[in-house]
Amino acid sequence: xxxxxxxxxxxxxxxxxxxxxxxxxxxxxxxxxxxxxxxxxxxxxxxxxxxxxxxxxxxxxxxxxxxxxxxxxxxxxxxxxxxxxxxxxxxxxxxxxxxxxxxxxxxxxxxxxxxxxxxxxxxxxxxxxxxxxxxxxxxxxxxxxxxxxxxxxxxx
Numbered sequence: 001x002x003x004x005x006x007x008x009x010x011x012x013x014x015x016x017x018x019x020x021x022x023x024x025x026x027x028x029x030x031x032x033x034x035x036x037x038x039x040x041x042x043x044x045x046x047x048x049x050x051x052x053x054x055x056x057x058x059x060x061x062x063x064x065x066x067x068x069x070x071x072x073x074x075x076x077x078x079x080x081x082x083x084x085x086x087x088x089x090x091x092x093x094x095x096x097x098x099x100x101x102x103x104x105x106x107x108x109x110x111x112x113x114x115x116x117x118x119x120x121x122x123x124x125x126x127x128x129x130x131x132x133x134x135x136x137x138x139x140x141x142x143x144x145x146x147x148x149x150x151x152x153x154x155x156x
Contacts, residue, residue: 004099007092010076011128012106014085016113017076018120028113081124086131097134104128104135105143 016025079085093099107128111121129135 004093004096005102007089008099008103008106011081011086011089011093011103012110014076014079014081015107015121015124015128016110017079018081018111018124019118020077022114025114081127083127083131086127090131090133093132095133097136097139100132100134101136101140101143104132104140105147108140109144109147 093103107125108117111117111125117125
């Protein structure tokens, strides 16, 4: 499972890196990445409530993926989001609706972390969304808010 989560993080970071990564943008993404393991039980409850089936997001495995991401962060600005990259990425992530929607949410969140989504980032996001088989805007868009705000969805 950690390979799937790690690849989802990597894809999202690569999308945000399409136009380069500034230090403030990196810090915002690190904060978002660190919130995912803490929110895993809430996200899992949200997935179950919306009928999303697939792998559970294990907080321990999500935390373990963070150190691997930090090691490849420098190379992500050189990564091109194209069909070959996405075919490799989806072969690792699989068809889990939870992982696919989490990846889509992180792509949007990380790309917007500098205040806007550039044309290059937008093209990367479109390529990612075109290759993920089990995404639903009604699921991944609330995930963006959930990860960004860290709010418990169970409270009104």
